[in-house]
Amino acid sequence: MRELLREMIHYRNNLEPDEDLDSVKVEAFKERFGQILDLADREYEYEPPSKYYRNGFNLKERLREFREAHLLFLYDKMFLPLWGLSF
Incomplete structure (x- = not known):
């Protein structure tokens, strides 16, 4: 990802x-x-997250739920890709 x-x-x-x-x-x-989110779904289905290691699972859920918002910078040039600041 x-x-x-x-x-x-x-x-x-x-x-x-x-x-x-x-x-x-x-x-x-x-x-x-x-496709990456689908792969994550299959992996978490095979081995569900424990209550101590839910960060990756929760991130996957947020990425799927707010997919359009996360990718908005690809549709509208008015929005900047702020994720680039952390890479």
């Missing part, structure tokens, strides 16, 4: 101010994001 987010942020930050977002590339990013 981290590598995908880096790639998305790198793509977004390298766009020229007058350059439009490539809808095919954005959809590919969105698809990969969903």
